[in-house]
Amino acid sequence: MRLVLERRAERSRLMTWLSPVLAVALTLLAGAVIFSLMGLDPAHALYVYFLEPVLWWWSLEELVVKAAPLVLIGVGLAVCFRANVWNIGAEGQLTMGALFGSALPILWHEFQSFPVMVLMLMMGALGGALYAAIPAYLRTRFGTNEILTSLMLVYVAQLIADWFIRGPWRDPQGFNFPKSVQFEGWQLLPTFGDGRMHLGAGLALVAVVVLYVLMSRTLKGFEVRVVGTAPRAGTFAGFSSKRMVWFCLLLSGGLAGLAGICEVAGPSGHLQPAISPGYGFTAIIVAFLGRLNPAGVLVAGVMLGISYLGGEAAQIDLGISDKTAQVFQGILLFFILACDTLILYRIRLLRSQTAYGDAGR
Amino acid sequence: MSDFLLEAVHITKTFGEFAANDDVTLRLKPGEIHALLGENGAGKSTLVKMMYGALQPSDGELRWRGKPVRIANPAAARALGVGMVFQHFSLFEALTVAENVALALPDATDMAALATRIEQVSRGYGLPLQPHALVADLSVGQRQRIEIVRCLLQEPSLLIMDEPTAVLTPQEADQLFVTLRRLAAEGCAILYISHRLEEVKALCQAATVLRRGKVVAVVDPRRETAASLARHMVGVDVADVSTRMVQALGEAILTLDHVSLPADGPFGTALRDVSLEVAGGEIVAIAGVAGNGQSELFDAVSGERLEGVGGSITIAGHGCAARGIKARRALGAAFVPEERLGHGAVPDFPLSHNVILTRFAVDDGMVQRGLVNLGLAGDVAGRVAGAFDVRTAHSDPEARSLSGGNLQKFVIGRELDRRPRLLVVNQPTWGVDAGAAAVIRQALIDLARSGSAVLVISQDLDEIFAIADRIAVISRGELSDSRPTGDLDREAIGLLMAGAHERGASERAAS
Numbered sequence: 001m002r003l004v005l006e007r008r009a010e011r012s013r014l015m016t017w018l019s020p021v022l023a024v025a026l027t028l029l030a031g032a033v034i035f036s037l038m039g040l041d042p043a044h045a046l047y048v049y050f051l052e053p054v055l056w057w058w059s060l061e062e063l064v065v066k067a068a069p070l071v072l073i074g075v076g077l078a079v080c081f082r083a084n085v086w087n088i089g090a091e092g093q094l095t096m097g098a099l100f101g102s103a104l105p106i107l108w109h110e111f112q113s114f115p116v117m118v119l120m121l122m123m124g125a126l127g128g129a130l131y132a133a134i135p136a137y138l139r140t141r142f143g144t145n146e147i148l149t150s151l152m153l154v155y156v157a158q159l160i161a162d163w164f165i166r167g168p169w170r171d172p173q174g175f176n177f178p179k180s181v182q183f184e185g186w187q188l189l190p191t192f193g194d195g196r197m198h199l200g201a202g203l204a205l206v207a208v209v210v211l212y213v214l215m216s217r218t219l220k221g222f223e224v225r226v227v228g229t230a231p232r233a234g235t236f237a238g239f240s241s242k243r244m245v246w247f248c249l250l251l252s253g254g255l256a257g258l259a260g261i262c263e264v265a266g267p268s269g270h271l272q273p274a275i276s277p278g279y280g281f282t283a284i285i286v287a288f289l290g291r292l293n294p295a296g297v298l299v300a301g302v303m304l305g306i307s308y309l310g311g312e313a314a315q316i317d318l319g320i321s322d323k324t325a326q327v328f329q330g331i332l333l334f335f336i337l338a339c340d341t342l343i344l345y346r347i348r349l350l351r352s353q354t355a356y357g358d359a360g361r
Numbered sequence: 362m363s364d365f366l367l368e369a370v371h372i373t374k375t376f377g378e379f380a381a382n383d384d385v386t387l388r389l390k391p392g393e394i395h396a397l398l399g400e401n402g403a404g405k406s407t408l409v410k411m412m413y414g415a416l417q418p419s420d421g422e423l424r425w426r427g428k429p430v431r432i433a434n435p436a437a438a439r440a441l442g443v444g445m446v447f448q449h450f451s452l453f454e455a456l457t458v459a460e461n462v463a464l465a466l467p468d469a470t471d472m473a474a475l476a477t478r479i480e481q482v483s484r485g486y487g488l489p490l491q492p493h494a495l496v497a498d499l500s501v502g503q504r505q506r507i508e509i510v511r512c513l514l515q516e517p518s519l520l521i522m523d524e525p526t527a528v529l530t531p532q533e534a535d536q537l538f539v540t541l542r543r544l545a546a547e548g549c550a551i552l553y554i555s556h557r558l559e560e561v562k563a564l565c566q567a568a569t570v571l572r573r574g575k576v577v578a579v580v581d582p583r584r585e586t587a588a589s590l591a592r593h594m595v596g597v598d599v600a601d602v603s604t605r606m607v608q609a610l611g612e613a614i615l616t617l618d619h620v621s622l623p624a625d626g627p628f629g630t631a632l633r634d635v636s637l638e639v640a641g642g643e644i645v646a647i648a649g650v651a652g653n654g655q656s657e658l659f660d661a662v663s664g665e666r667l668e669g670v671g672g673s674i675t676i677a678g679h680g681c682a683a684r685g686i687k688a689r690r691a692l693g694a695a696f697v698p699e700e701r702l703g704h705g706a707v708p709d710f711p712l713s714h715n716v717i718l719t720r721f722a723v724d725d726g727m728v729q730r731g732l733v734n735l736g737l738a739g740d741v742a743g744r745v746a747g748a749f750d751v752r753t754a755h756s757d758p759e760a761r762s763l764s765g766g767n768l769q770k771f772v773i774g775r776e777l778d779r780r781p782r783l784l785v786v787n788q789p790t791w792g793v794d795a796g797a798a799a800v801i802r803q804a805l806i807d808l809a810r811s812g813s814a815v816l817v818i819s820q821d822l823d824e825i826f827a828i829a830d831r832i833a834v835i836s837r838g839e840l841s842d843s844r845p846t847g848d849l850d851r852e853a854i855g856l857l858m859a860g861a862h863e864r865g866a867s868e869r870a871a872s
Contacts, residue, residue: 009762011709219721219728226718230707235665236698237718238687 005345015343020289020296022342023335024303030331040318048317049310049328061193063305064201065267069094069259069279071204071301074286075211075294076252082215082292083228085248089135089150090256091280092157093128097257098264099161100127102180102271105187106169112185120187120261121203128257129250131157136249140242146249154280162273169271180271189266200262204301207255212294224248256280277308278326285333304329365427366391366550367412367443367519372421374407381407383574384421389519394541394551396561396582398594399571400650400820405554408571409521412552413445414438436467444512445521450504452496459492462511483510486540502533509540520544521552526560538564556650558587558859570594591855595822611641612678614783614814615662615694619672622661624838630654632661635672635840637833639814641782644805645843646817646829650858654838655818656699659787662816663696664689677782687722693782695719697773699791699818701765705772708761712746712753713739715760716775723779741778749774749800766797773801777808784808787818802828822851836860 031049032042053059073090080087087093101124104116134153138144162178171181189199215221227234227244234241259279264271286304290296311325367389374382382404389395399405410416412423414432422429425441432438438445452461459476466475476492483490488506496504505525512520522541526534541551541564555561561568562582570578570593578593585593615638622632632654639645649655660666662674664686674681676692686696696719698704706715716738721728726737742757749770753763760768769790776784789805790798806828809815818835819825825832826846833843834857841857 010759217733218731219717219733220731222714222717222721222733225710226707229709230703232700232704233707233718236663236686236696236704238685238690238722 002349004348005341006348007345011343012346015339016291019339019342020291020300020336023289023332023339026335026339027328027332030335031328034327038320040320045314045318049314049324050306052313052317053306053309058194059309061197063302063309064197066308067301067305068198068201068204069263069276070283070286070304071298072200072207072259072262073252073256073280073283074290074297074301075204075207076255077283077287078290078292078294078297079211079215079224080248080252081228081287083224083244083248084231085228085245086147087132087135087150087249087252088147088284089132089152089154089157089280090252090283091276091278092150092154093131093253093256094260094263094276094280095154095157095161096131097124097128097260098271098275099157099164099260100124100130100257101261102169102264105183105265106180106271109181109184112187114186117186117189117265120265121258124261125254125258128260129254131257132249132253133246136246139245146245150249161271161275165271165273171270178273182270183265187265188269189262191266196267198262198266200259200266203258203262205298208294208298215294220247256283282308282329285329285336288333288336304332307332364390365424368424368427369408369412370422370424372408372411372418372423374404374411374416375419380574382411382418382571385571385574385576387569387576389550389552391518391550392545392548393567394545394553394565396565396568397552397554397571398556398558398561398568398590400594400822403571403594404574405571406523407574409445409523409552409554412438412519413443413521439515439517442516442518443521444515444517444519446505446508446512446523446525448523448525450508452504452507454497455495457493457495458490458499458507461496461507462492462514465511466514478514479510482513486510486513486543487536488540505533505537509537513544517549519550519552521554523554524556525553526555526557534560556859558582558590561590562587587859588852588856591859592852595851595855595858610643611812611814613638613640613675614677615639615785615816616675617662617672618675620661620674621671622657622666623669625657625660625666629657630838632657632838635661635835635838637816637840637843639783639816641812641814642809643830644809644815644817644828645831645833646819646825647833647835647840648819648822648825648854648858649835651820653836655787655820655835657838658835658840659696659698659785659818662785663694663698690719690723695776695779695781695784697776697784697786697789699787701768701772702761706760706768709759711742711757711759712751712771713742713757715771716741716745719775720779741775745771745774745778748778749804766793769793770797770800773804777804780811781808781813783814783816785816785818788821789817789819790821790824798824822854826851834858 028046032046035042035045053063073094077087077090101120103123104111104120131153135146135149138149139146165180166178169180171179191198215224223239223244226237227239227241231241260275263276282304286297286300289303290300307325307328311322314320314324315322365388369385369387372382372385373380385408387408397405407416411418412432414434414437423432424430430441432441459472459479462479463470463472463475479490479492483506488510490503490506490510496507525537545551553565562585565582568580568582569576570580572594580593582590617635617637620632620635624631630653635658637645647655647658661670664681664684667685676689676694679692681689702708707718713735717727717733720741727734739757745751746753751767751771751774763771773786773789789801793801802824805815805817817829829846831843832846832849832854834841834854836858837860
């Protein structure tokens with residue numbers, strides 16, 4: 001008796017949607033095991049972690065604040081990954097977007113009328129896109145692996161940002177804290193509700209709708225999907241894989257940059273060394289959990305937002321490290337990728353070893 | 362004790378309905394260099410894989426030194442004393458020669474001692490190798506030496522070589538022959554697979570010829586001519602040559618003038634100085650053994666590769682140097698590549714989306730203001746499926762779920778549905794059942810008779826004789842002059858396939 005993976009004739013539509021549900025369930029199960037190994041009551045811990053964050057109005061608002069950048073970055077990455085372009089450096093592009101977007105309010109603090117917000121958002125997107133252009137150029141010109149270059153550039157971006165914030169852009173009246181001047185007027189994004197939800201959430205929704213239409217209805221979306229699943233067929237159709245690399249990296253970099261400036265001009269209101277709690281990396285999980293589908297990314301962004309809030313809640317209520325959030329995110333990605341196998345394969349129990357003569361063909 | 366080292370007796374191997382080997386018997390003596398000849402798809406690899414334990418025969422038996430054996434897997438084959446050098450190497454470029462060899466050995470090895478042995482063995486057989494060189498830095502010929510030395514270290518009594526000279530320069534090949542003769546003199550049997558008949562004549566003492574899975578001849582190649590060997594390979598039962606009336610031809614629709622293209626990777630073949638004209642109303646076929654530049658020719662004509670193409674390609678009177686495949690389609694050309702899944706069609710996409718793949722730029726209304734018209738694509742998919750009898754389990758299935766024959770009918774039908782002025786198709790009926798093949802061939806003939814130009818690249822001589830008006834042969838990237846089908850027989854084509862028209866072929870044969 002043994003288990004074998006057997007290839008399905010067609011991709012299973014059911015499993016496409018069931019796989020993330022299964023992955024979430026398995027993650028909860030694994031979480032319960034980890035909590036009980038740590039000597040906590042698993043039921044209570046899971047309640048604090050995953051349910052409490054959605055039970056209060058203020059925490060729902062906070063959820064939107066956390067989910068907005070995840071969704072904004074996640075939709076860009078979903079397009080990228082669909083095209084088999086592996087931008088792992090959204091965190092760096094986010095940092096660069098924050099830096100570019102902050103240039104105006106820091107260098108020209110008196111410019112506080114409405115146009116400054118539009119310019120800041122544009123600069124943010126531009127900064128992210130330009131930073132993503134580096135791996136795009138290296139990949140198309142020298143065949144460099146964009147996974148490595150985009151990832152390594154994250155740390156470069158963070159060091160550059162750190163230098164600006166501790167050096168030339170430090171607030172002269174800031175008692176030597178590593179932070180920039182406080183943004184004022186239209187240099188801050190308009191807010192909603194109790195004051196933490198900001199325009200970034202609206203931008204994320206717009207991005208979801210636009211990219212959903214792009215992927216499902218346009219020739220460009222068709223091109224992304226062809227080049228991603230069958231590059232040879234893409235060449236045959238007449239699509240350029242190099243232009244696709246540029247398109248994907250500029251798009252996802254731009255959206256990550258936009259998320260970056262939204263973080264600075266939204267919740268923080270000034271530039272500081274910790275711009276994001278790893279949104280750029282978590283968005284990778286968001287993209288996969290959302291089936292690389294913009295609409296799915298919206299749902300997945302909310303779920304991963306919960307894991308951030310839960311991590312904070314668990315730190316306070318249960319006294320465990322906030323790194324548990326990352327553990328959960330990692331476990332979730334692991335289970336999604338594992339469960340995705342079931343889309344194209346089914347598990348079968350074989351009673352005995354059959355003749356394997358034809359297996360080698 | 363038998364006289365023979367390895368005997369394959371009445372071996373049959375079936376894959377579903379298809380008999381890849383049908384009652385094949387082959388006997389190898391120690392110290393003999395034995396050639397295994399046959400066209401592509403004749404069943405050579407299947408037979409060899411069974412001897413190496415990678416496949417199990419459906420019927421018949423293998424005998425080793427007279428005793429029946431079951432070779433369960435390649436490890437068992439190696440334990441028995443069978444070594445094999447594959448045409449495509451399995452080496453890690455980032456590792457050294459010695460490390461690559463060590464990986465293939467069953468037990469943990471002392472690297473220093475291994476390096477010394479590699480040096481001794483390789484020098485002893487005239488295949489010098491530096492054990493500490495990185496594989497990435499080595500030429501193809503040197504890489505092959507690693508594979509051979511890897512086998513020799515296990516002191517095999519039978520060495521199987523799959524087209525070893527396909528990737529070698531003539532000088533490297535000569536050196537290899539010295540080594541092989543020396544091995545044979547030491548009592549090692551060598552089973553030598555090759556398409557190069559002159560080579561086989563010079564090297565081998567016996568030859569078994571397969572055609573369509575059956576042994577058609579066991580000969581002494583030293584007593585044969587290249588022509589007679591070719592005749593055995595392609596068969597003398599020449600199908601009745603097409604005598605269909607060719608109407609007055611139209612103008613040349615495809616013109617290749619001194620086209621060249623560098624090889625695509627180490628196993629590719631560079632195109633050299635290829636000239637050809639295909640006029641409206643005719644089918645021109647390009648025959649040749651696989652891997653002689655067919656895919657490069659297809660890439661150059663279709664425009665899938667633009668960089669590095671020398672000479673000129675003209676489609677319907679327009680120079681195409683700077684035109685990619687999209688622009689060539691807009692000129693009325695249509696293309697069908699050899700590989701259906703992943704090249705001609707996206708496996709994960711339903712048929713309707715696969716229609717868009719080649720037609721988004723040429724059909725009115727398929728794409729409007731950037732938006733794809735899925736309804737129209739679905740209509741076209743339905744029309745193609747109806748016209749070419751593409752059998753599907755449900756409407757609009759994913760391409761991967763179709764059988765080879767059905768998908769090929771779809772991929773060709775998708776292009777024919779456009780009524781192209783030029784159709785270029787590589788291996789139109791490869792791996793397709795007889796019924797679908799007949800439909801496809803008839804469709805190609807009908808297209809040509811309606812005034813379009815058709816270029817067929819094929820390795821199936823029966824097919825070529827059945828449909829072509831003119832035939833040219835490609836060998837090592839060079840194309841022979843084309844001749845009317847009626848002026849050619851299989852023997853002549855077999856000779857051309859073996860490279861008789863190549864510049865320099867005569868010098869090589871003489872040396």
